[in-house]
Amino acid sequence: MKYRYITATILLLATVLQVSGQALTDRYNKSNPVVIVCSRTDKPYEFKGTYGSPEGSHIDIARAVLTEMGVPCTFTSMTDDDLKPAFEKGEADLIFADIRDYDKSKYYFSEEVVNYKRIRPDSIVEVYLVGKDRQLMEQFDDQFMRLKLRGDIHSIYNIWMHPERHELHPSQVPLWTGIISLILAAILGVVCYLVKIRTIRADHHSATLNVIISKAGQIGEYYQPDDNKLKEEIICKYKTMFNNPFVAIAFYDKNGNLTEQNEVLQSIGTNKVSNRIQPLYNVDGEIANYFVSQCIKDIDLT
Numbered sequence: 001m002k003y004r005y006i007t008a009t010i011l012l013l014a015t016v017l018q019v020s021g022q023a024l025t026d027r028y029n030k031s032n033p034v035v036i037v038c039s040r041t042d043k044p045y046e047f048k049g050t051y052g053s054p055e056g057s058h059i060d061i062a063r064a065v066l067t068e069m070g071v072p073c074t075f076t077s078m079t080d081d082d083l084k085p086a087f088e089k090g091e092a093d094l095i096f097a098d099i100r101d102y103d104k105s106k107y108y109f110s111e112e113v114v115n116y117k118r119i120r121p122d123s124i125v126e127v128y129l130v131g132k133d134r135q136l137m138e139q140f141d142d143q144f145m146r147l148k149l150r151g152d153i154h155s156i157y158n159i160w161m162h163p164e165r166h167e168l169h170p171s172q173v174p175l176w177t178g179i180i181s182l183i184l185a186a187i188l189g190v191v192c193y194l195v196k197i198r199t200i201r202a203d204h205h206s207a208t209l210n211v212i213i214s215k216a217g218q219i220g221e222y223y224q225p226d227d228n229k230l231k232e233e234i235i236c237k238y239k240t241m242f243n244n245p246f247v248a249i250a251f252y253d254k255n256g257n258l259t260e261q262n263e264v265l266q267s268i269g270t271n272k273v274s275n276r277i278q279p280l281y282n283v284d285g286e287i288a289n290y291f292v293s294q295c296i297k298d299i300d301l302t
Contacts, residue, residue: 024069024070024071024135024136024139025070025071027133028071028072028073028136029072030072033071033072033073033074034066034071034072034073034074034093034094034136035073035074035075035076035091035092035093035094036059036062036073036074036075036076036092036093036094036095037075037076037078037083037086037087037091037092037094037095038054038056038058038059038075038076038077038078038083038095038096039077039078039079039080039083040077040078040079040080041079041080042056042080043056044056044057044160044161045057045058045096045115045117045127045160046058046059046077046096048077053075054075054076054077056160057115057156057157057159057160057161058096058115058127059075060156060159060160061113061144061153061156062075062094062096062129064147064152064153064156065140065143065144065147066140068143068146068147069139069140069143071136076091076092083095083097084097084101087130090132093131093132093133093136094129094130094131094136094140095129095130095131096115096127096128096129096130097127097128097130098125098126098127098128099126099128099130102130106132107130107131107132108130108131108132108133108134108137109128109129109130109137110128110129110130110137110140110141110144111141112141112142112144112145112148113128113129113140113141113144114126114127114128115127251289251290252289252290253289253290254287254289254290256290259289
């Protein structure tokens with residue numbers, strides 16, 4: 001019987017030594033991260049952010065320390081009434097809390113991670129990191145002190161406790177530079193595309209105007225001006241109108257009779273448009289015919 005107890009004791013010690021000597025990264029990984037339970041309403045230390053994810057100084061400190069340790073972590077937001085029960089049931093590995101609420105024989109408390117939180121004008125509470133894994137707590141404390149000496153912890157406190165002192169962290173500059181560059185590139189691409197489309201449409205409508213004016217000389221008594229300058233003046237005068245995709249064209253004789261209209265005008269009928277009549281003169285200065293632009297809505301020449 002005595003040998004059995006000795007054997008059991010040796011096996012138990014071997015198990016304890018194996019666990020204590022096991023690297024944290026073996027116990028905590030992407031499939032089994034360190035779980036940290038936090039409050040939803042304790043600003044600026046722990047709270048539910050705008051997009052539903054936990055935010056605050058405690059969150060940033062824990063994430064920074066565990067990242068340096070190479071240990072993945074996740075945060076679970078709860079109401080203040082649910083925090084302690086959930087942690088004690090084993091639903092979380094770490095919690096930021098007042099150590100007076102926890103039995104020292106069951107839990108380990110941080111020595112370096114201490115935050116003095118004012119809960120009333122005349123009352124300050126010391127908030128520590130509380131956990132059940134001794135190795136995790138010791139290494140967390142050690143890495144926390146390293147980040148504190150490096151100035152990282154001070155920077156995190158400044159972000160949340162003194163926003164007016166906050167300066168963009170150097171590591172964030174390349175990230176934001178890349179994001180801004182992508183946004184500017186996207187805007188430039190859209191602008192170039194719109195300019196290209198507008199140029200194509202302008203060329204199309206200019207070509208359409210040229211064809212219509214050229215046809216005027218083939219319509220009965222319509223006068224086609226031989227003077228290229230006059231033609232260019234007509235094109236220039238109506239260019240803005242023809243760049244509008246909602247334009248139809250018709251030609252009338254000097255008596256007001258319709259002699260020619262384009263397909264757009266034929267499809268909608270003359271009763272749905274408003275006329276802008278421009279007279280064309282012959283070489284003797286007499287009105288030979290009328291050049292009419294028909295302005296319509298919801299019709300595209302393309």
